[in-house]
Amino acid sequence: MPGLINCHTHAPMVALRGVAEDLPIEEWFNDVVWPVESNLTGRDVELGARLACAEMIRGGVTCFADHYFAMDAVAAVVEECGIRAHLGEAYFSSQGPRGRERSLEFALRHRGGAGGRITTALAPHAPYTVDDADLTATAELARTHGLPVHLHAAENRDQTDVSLDRHGVTPIEVLRRTGLLDTDVLIAHGTGIVERDLAVLEGATGRVAVATAPRGYLRFAWPTTTPIRALNDIGVPVGLATDGAASNNSLDVWESMALTALIQKQTTGDPRWLTSRQALHHATLQSARAVGLGGTLGALAPGRRADLVLVDLTGPHTQPVHDLAATLVHSARSCDVTTTIVDGRVLMRDRELLTLDVPAVVRELGERMPALLDRGHGRRIQDYKTGKPA
Amino acid sequence: MPGLINCHTHAPMVALRGVAEDLPIEEWFNDVVWPVESNLTGRDVELGARLACAEMIRGGVTCFADHYFAMDAVAAVVEECGIRAHLGEAYFSSQGPRGRERSLEFALRHRGGAGGRITTALAPHAPYTVDDADLTATAELARTHGLPVHLHAAENRDQTDVSLDRHGVTPIEVLRRTGLLDTDVLIAHGTGIVERDLAVLEGATGRVAVATAPRGYLRFAWPTTTPIRALNDIGVPVGLATDGAASNNSLDVWESMALTALIQKQTTGDPRWLTSRQALHHATLQSARAVGLGGTLGALAPGRRADLVLVDLTGPHTQPVHDLAATLVHSARSCDVTTTIVDGRVLMRDRELLTLDVPAVVRELGERMPALLDRGHGRRIQDYKTGKPA
Numbered sequence: 001m002p003g004l005i006n007c008h009t010h011a012p013m014v015a016l017r018g019v020a021e022d023l024p025i026e027e028w029f030n031d032v033v034w035p036v037e038s039n040l041t042g043r044d045v046e047l048g049a050r051l052a053c054a055e056m057i058r059g060g061v062t063c064f065a066d067h068y069f070a071m072d073a074v075a076a077v078v079e080e081c082g083i084r085a086h087l088g089e090a091y092f093s094s095q096g097p098r099g100r101e102r103s104l105e106f107a108l109r110h111r112g113g114a115g116g117r118i119t120t121a122l123a124p125h126a127p128y129t130v131d132d133a134d135l136t137a138t139a140e141l142a143r144t145h146g147l148p149v150h151l152h153a154a155e156n157r158d159q160t161d162v163s164l165d166r167h168g169v170t171p172i173e174v175l176r177r178t179g180l181l182d183t184d185v186l187i188a189h190g191t192g193i194v195e196r197d198l199a200v201l202e203g204a205t206g207r208v209a210v211a212t213a214p215r216g217y218l219r220f221a222w223p224t225t226t227p228i229r230a231l232n233d234i235g236v237p238v239g240l241a242t243d244g245a246a247s248n249n250s251l252d253v254w255e256s257m258a259l260t261a262l263i264q265k266q267t268t269g270d271p272r273w274l275t276s277r278q279a280l281h282h283a284t285l286q287s288a289r290a291v292g293l294g295g296t297l298g299a300l301a302p303g304r305r306a307d308l309v310l311v312d313l314t315g316p317h318t319q320p321v322h323d324l325a326a327t328l329v330h331s332a333r334s335c336d337v338t339t340t341i342v343d344g345r346v347l348m349r350d351r352e353l354l355t356l357d358v359p360a361v362v363r364e365l366g367e368r369m370p371a372l373l374d375r376g377h378g379r380r381i382q383d384y385k386t387g388k389p390a
Numbered sequence: 391m392p393g394l395i396n397c398h399t400h401a402p403m404v405a406l407r408g409v410a411e412d413l414p415i416e417e418w419f420n421d422v423v424w425p426v427e428s429n430l431t432g433r434d435v436e437l438g439a440r441l442a443c444a445e446m447i448r449g450g451v452t453c454f455a456d457h458y459f460a461m462d463a464v465a466a467v468v469e470e471c472g473i474r475a476h477l478g479e480a481y482f483s484s485q486g487p488r489g490r491e492r493s494l495e496f497a498l499r500h501r502g503g504a505g506g507r508i509t510t511a512l513a514p515h516a517p518y519t520v521d522d523a524d525l526t527a528t529a530e531l532a533r534t535h536g537l538p539v540h541l542h543a544a545e546n547r548d549q550t551d552v553s554l555d556r557h558g559v560t561p562i563e564v565l566r567r568t569g570l571l572d573t574d575v576l577i578a579h580g581t582g583i584v585e586r587d588l589a590v591l592e593g594a595t596g597r598v599a600v601a602t603a604p605r606g607y608l609r610f611a612w613p614t615t616t617p618i619r620a621l622n623d624i625g626v627p628v629g630l631a632t633d634g635a636a637s638n639n640s641l642d643v644w645e646s647m648a649l650t651a652l653i654q655k656q657t658t659g660d661p662r663w664l665t666s667r668q669a670l671h672h673a674t675l676q677s678a679r680a681v682g683l684g685g686t687l688g689a690l691a692p693g694r695r696a697d698l699v700l701v702d703l704t705g706p707h708t709q710p711v712h713d714l715a716a717t718l719v720h721s722a723r724s725c726d727v728t729t730t731i732v733d734g735r736v737l738m739r740d741r742e743l744l745t746l747d748v749p750a751v752v753r754e755l756g757e758r759m760p761a762l763l764d765r766g767h768g769r770r771i772q773d774y775k776t777g778k779p780a
Contacts, residue, residue: 014706017721018713022665054706218652221661249720250707262608271611275412316404316444317640317724319752320759323408330639331407334707335725362709369710 003062003307004253005287007239008188008211010068012048016246034380046073047365054356059334062307062342079114081355086291088123088150093131094389126152127174129387139179148184154192156222172197202234209290213243214259239290254334257283276325310339393452393697394643395677397629398578398601400458402438406636424770436463437755443471444746449724452697452732469504471745476681478513478540483521484779516542517564519777529569538574544582546612562587592624599680603633604649629680644724647673666715700729
């Protein structure tokens with residue numbers, strides 16, 4: 001089948017898998033993740049990206065959309081290991097104009113890199129951490145340079161409520177008024193998308209897509225999930241994602257596929273929505289559209305790139321096969337992928353990774369961990385609620 | 391770690407994995423599952439049980455509580471393959487008194503079987519398919535013969551509402567008035583347990599436990615899940631389960647463990663509940679209590695039976711290990727179990743099953759499938775809403 005596409009992650013955060021468990025998102029960011037990320041070095045990012053790519057290739061992921069810091073290191077790992085990626089250098093307004101400039105420089109430097117396997121985006125963090133002037137400037141840069149934009153927006157309902165209180169508009173309306181909906185934009189999460197946002201999204205002149213990573217919404221006990229049915233009704237593609245492993249605990253898009261189907265049934269109250277066939281459509285063609293590669297990936301067909309996986313369905317947990325879509329989505333697991341091929345090159349054969357050395361990565365990452373996890377300095381990147389430097 | 395315990399399943403239903411997808415429970419039972427089950431033969435049950443035991447042993451399950459038909463065949467498979475099981479022959483009042491008698495005969499015949507690996511229970515189907523007279527007679531038999539009872543009750547909120555409309559009492563109150571709460575009773579699901587039921591459960595003189603199988607509740611789009619926090623507050627153990635694979639699509643208790651933690655966070659709105667450590671406690675010690683083996687299983691300690699699994703955490707998806715409980719619950723997958731040991735006997739070593747021949751089972755099951763799936767006869771066991779013979 002076509003390889004899975006992880007439409008929104010922070011790959012190097014696998015280094016922080018399990019460091020901040022069972023916390024509300026505010027404490028997760030302010031007390032652990034941002035203090036730890038203030039220690040990050042390029043080498044940490046490189047090792048994290050290697051580990052993440054190993055996990056994704058083993059889980060049947062052939063392309064990922066990454067949104068993080070020190071992204072030159074991630075681009076180098078993508079070049080080296082053979083996976084496909086859509087990369088953006090993240091920035092906050094708290095970094096001043098230099099953040100936005102670096103994001104542009106990164107996008108222009110790596111566009112078309114790794115023999116065409118790398119595409120790039122401008123990557124403002126979110127409307128609650130990047131101000132309107134910065135978002136407007138980003139939209140202008142996107143149009144000028146023909147670049148898409150990848151950002152978090154309306155992550156949860158609380159953000160929508162706070163935005164309405166402070167600014168009188170929703171985060172999606174902020175995207176419109178800053179011109180971002182006139183660019184090709186990939187919105188991560190959108191669980192805070194409300195009724196009034198649907199007409200706004202429908203009126204976008206750019207290509208708009210949403211990435212859903214349902215596990216994290218459960219983990220943070222958010223009251224809503226991505227409104228896939230409503231987005232489907234207005235023609236907005238919804239790709240599947242894992243977010244970073246510090247919140248999702250894995251980069252398992254196979255699990256995202258099953259959870260998306262299950263959580264959609266639960267939240268709509270309709271067991272007929274979303275079916276296994278629809279889940280596969282989101283994981284492949286809609287995800288390809290979400291990362292701007294709708295004509296290139298997401299299907300096994302002449303003219304498409306050879307990004308594909310072989311799945312072993314002979315295990316007792318996947319037998320008998322009465323309904324192939326249900327078997328793939330609800331019975332198979334990421335570890336049933338035996339072979340992963342990207343751009344015609346075999347990256348894993350019979351569960352053996354051919355381009356990455358996991359033990360070496362794990363060893364060096366372990367040595368660096370005390371320095372990475374040190375929070376004694378009291379620094380953190382900024383404050384979650386206010387978006388101000390902390 | 392201790393092997394996982396599947397506290398409620400219908401193991402042979404793996405034969406029906408994927409036959410009835412994306413349907414409300416009423417259509418699932420009436421239009422597909424019961425018509426197909428009216429074709430079931432002992433040989434189908436035997437082959438299904440073999441496939442199920444293979445799946446569970448590979449997924450780190452060392453004991454399962456089964457509730458189905460033609461259970462002599464399941465007992466024979468348990469004897470042969472080395473797993474531990476808590477078995478009950480299911481019955482409906484639509485079968486007349488013979489159903490209840492057969493359930494008793496089965497429980498007495500197999501109690502202590504397979505060198506002590508088999509324990510047994512009386513297994514009325516549910517308060518909506520077994521009438522009060524039958525439930526009362528079952529409670530008497532349980533007391534007379536020192537047997538526990540395993541049944542479905544308050545599966546969903548709709549059942550509770552219908553029970554209140556028809557009888558003025560909840561399904562849990564039906565268990566009390568028929569004397570079942572004065573026996574040791576394992577209640578499957580309980581997503582329809584309401585506030586007034588908590589005092590009833592607290593007042594039970596028997597040992598009461600609940601089994602939760604959260605995947606199915608999502609699939610059927612039920613509005614609630616098992617109220618684990620409230621049950622925890624009144625000291626009722628909650629074990630983990632998968633239900634049958636015709637609704638759950640797998641017998642993956644590892645997934646039940648992760649989903650239980652995630653869905654509890656979502657439904658309580660509290661990201662601090664239920665933690666990975668608590669999920670492990672439910673999967674091991676609380677599950678052992680749920681199947682009546684709280685002093686025997688569920689921990690690695692002197693005097694306990696040697697039911698244990700080895701888990702490989704060296705894969706890229708489980709590295710680094712910052713929080714062992716989180717790694718086990720949220721990053722590891724059932725396929726990371728490399729070795730499964732029951733009662734000191736190795737049943738799987740390095741992912742190789744030592745007591746079951748999966749290809750042979752799959753081959754014969756495939757040959758039998760046309761006869762098993764035939765619904766041309768128009769028969770079904772009974773009607774879901776009324777519990778009356780169809």
